[in-house]
Amino acid sequence: MQLTLKDVAKRLKAAKKIIITSHVIPDGDAVGSSLALRRMLVSLGKEVRVFIDDSIRKNLETLPDFDLIERPMLEEKLDADLLVILDTQLDRIGQVRQAAEGIPIINIDHHVTNEGKDVDLYLEENAAATCEIIYELSKVLKVELDREAATCLYTGIATDTGFFNYSNTRPSTLRAAAALLEAGVKPNEISEQIEKKSxxxxxxxxxxxxxxxxxxxxxxxxxxxxxxxxxxxxxxxxxxxxxxxxxxxxxxxxxxxxxxxxxxxxxxxxxxxxxxxxxxxxxxxxxxxxxxxxxxxxxxxxxxxxxxxxxxxxxxxxxxxx
Ligand SMILES: [Mn+2]
The missing domain is CATH 3.10.310.30 (Diaminopimelate Epimerase; Chain A, domain 1)
Structure with a gap:
């Protein structure tokens, strides 16, 4: 089923225990959108866990709440009202798929290749990043973004657009980025952190x-x-x-x-x-x-x-x- 952003907000509000996950070989958008959405939902009183079934590149370790990301344990059965899959589709979330079997799923993504098989999907293929969608969602949910959540969202948008260089950068991308700066994001600190190399x-x-x-x-x-x-x-x-x-x-x-x-x-x-x-x-x-x-x-x-x-x-x- 195709969802609207309002449907997504409704489903999130109706759930109490929520699990967020994203793709293996996680990038800035996968990690940033997961951590930002977690913070937003916690502020709404939800019980939230984030699972990513892969190691995460060092440059992303400084993201706020990074330490809260868990890896699914073999044989562990997860319990929740809702599984939210971000920035990818069901078959790219590794072991989380087995661990969360039976939990209703909503999928939020901007990849044109996502066919939404077996899930309820909100797909905005014109969004530069899943983080741009999560920013829009924060408005629908009427959640005020703190500096930490804004930092996560900015990181995802910046990395998926090559720091606003790629053709996926649209006016709303820059408007989102501007709002995130207003929430306290330091763009120079993020670009230094992301571009740092050994x-x-x-x-x-x-x-x-x-x-x-x-x-x-x-x-x-x-x-x-x-x-x-x-x-x-x-x-x-x-x-x-x-x-x-x-x-x-x-x-x-x-x-x-x-x-x-x-x-x-x-x-x-x-x-x-x-x-x-x-x-x-x-x-x-x-x-x-x-x-x-x-x-x-x-x-x-x-x-x-x-x-x-x-x-x-x-x-x-x-x-x-x-
Ligand atoms: Mn992405």
Whole structure:
């Protein structure tokens, strides 16, 4: 069922015990929206727990209430009136899905690839971030955002828009950000915290840049982290942005060998719909930023991705799509 924001508010108000969760490989929007919504609901007298079934990157550890995030224990059965899934769909919340089995679900998301299977969904695909939706929800719920909740929401909006650089930045995104500054957010502190990198990460970045290769007359550019290089890299955050700026490039992508037969792929584009490419390969995301996992050895995964991008670039150039 498709929900409106008012339906969402009603469902939240009717519940007493609420569990909030988000996707594995959590980003600023996943963590920020979960923590901000928790604070909002606690201020309404709700009993709230946040579960994320994955480790979370260090840069997000300074978010207010970060220590309250729990990981589901094997065999633990969770008890609540409502499970709220943020920034993703049911099949990407890891073990939380089993632990919360039987609890009614509402799903709040901005990913165009979310089909809302088996859940009640509020999808605002034009929102730059789930945090932008949660900000709108705070108005519907008539909750005043404190500095802590505002910091969480700003972090999610800033990270999902590349600090207001990407095409998903819309007037309402900036209005939300402005209101969050009025609630006490310090934008410089957040950007310093998010962009901070260890020396190891910067050295890994330099090594990864050496793998830069262009394809399709310079319309695509790839970065390739094999198993060997992967051992020296903690985070690939922001790597793609280093090459997506190359003149003439439409699609930038990164193939990261995480295990012998398992590679993660992320893509960014200026024109081509990379969410379609990701979807074809079993992943998802947005028109200009998407990703997927490929269960294949590194060299094979590379070929699969390059081929799929070539096809998408070709289709994009067909006059019927112009
Ligand atoms: Mn998001």
């Amino acid at each position: 020396l190891t990460d910067v050295m890994g970045e330099i090594e990864t840049l050496q793998t830069t290769k262009v394809f399709f007359e310079g319309k695509a550019v790839g970065l390739f982290i094999d198993g060997e290089l992967s051992k020296r890299i903690d985070s690939t955050e922001g790597f793609i942005d280093l090459v997506r700026i190359i003149d003439g490039v439409d699609v930038a992508f990164l193939v990261h060998c995480k295990a012998e037969n398992f590679c993660r792929v992320s893509m960014r584009s200026k024109n081509v719909d990379v969410s379609k490419i990701a979807h074809k390969l079993g992943g998802g995301g947005h028109v200009r930023a998407a990703g997927c996992s490929i269960a294949a050895p590194f060299e094979e995964a590379k070929m699969i991705v390059i081929h799929a991008i070539g096809e998408a670039l070709n289709e994009h150039l067909q006059p019927s799509n112009a």
